[in-house]
Amino acid sequence: MWNLEIHSLEYNVWLELPPYLCRLDVTFQKECHCEGEDKRIPLLKEVFEAFPHTPVNIDIKVNNDMLIKKVSQLVSQYQREHLTVWGNVSHEIVDKCHKENAHIPILFCLRRVLLLLGLFYTGLLPFFPIPEDFLEIPMPSIILKLKEPEKVSRSQRFTIWFTDMLLMRKALFDHLNARGIQVYIWVLNEEHEYKRAFDLGATGVMTDYPTKLKNFLHNYPA
Incomplete structure (x- = not known):
């Protein structure tokens, strides 16, 4: 599944955007970089046309009614309701997305993740209905590898450990899977992280290295 962040659909704004840098840092892999020749930011319709059968995750970054409507229209135009999931951490944006097009699956917003944990x-x-189709959450423990060890305080380590214990629960993931709700964990780039996620019952993971993940899944016993 591709993960896209949508900030604007204004064509004139898109034309003014600078190209990607030739060399970019990989955020969730310390001291690693990626390089490529295609530096142009694609339009959403170009992504749909180039990958007609690939599931796409759309993060609506701006609370804009026209933006939400235009994205919905593109999804419907390319008949991708069954291949698209959209939403944001904002409850208001997710609510607008669902009201605009209830046929497109939605993500848990931050407020609903907190409610989910409270209910769990x-x-x-088990007694509450869940309208969302996808739970996409970070694996908190990966935050430690983004920081220098000496710069992480004891209280920060405890907070990360405690949050990780709350979120990374196999019983929770199994319950959601049984209800047809997919669980994606991000952003994982190491094989031991992939293994932990799938051992916990995650449906999938988000990664900066899809080929590496594909090779891992080829050998993963489950």
Whole structure:
């Protein structure tokens, strides 16, 4: 599944955007870079046309009614409702997306993730309806590898460990999977991270190295 961030659909704004840098840092892989020749930022319709059968995750970054409507129209135009999921951490944006086109699956926003955890740990989750189709959350422990060890305080380490223990729960993922809700964990770039995610019952992971993930899945026993 491709992960796209949509900020604007104004064509004149797109024309003014600078090209990608030839060399970019890989955010979730310390001291690593990626390089490529195609530096132009593609339009959403170009992505749909180039990858007609590839699932796409769309993060609506701006709370703009016209933006949401235009994205919905493109998804419908290319008949991709079954191949697209959209949303944002903002509850308001996700609500607008769902009202604009209820046929496109939606993500859990931050508020709903917190509610999900509350219901799970109180034992009430089985009794509540869930309109979302995808839970996409970070693996908190990966934050430690982005920082210099000496710069991480004891309280920060405890917070990361505690958040990781709350979110990375096999019982939670298994419950969601049983209800047809996919669980994606991001952004994982090491084989031991892939293994932990899938051992916990994740449906998929987001990675900066899709070929590396593909090779891992080829040998993963499950």
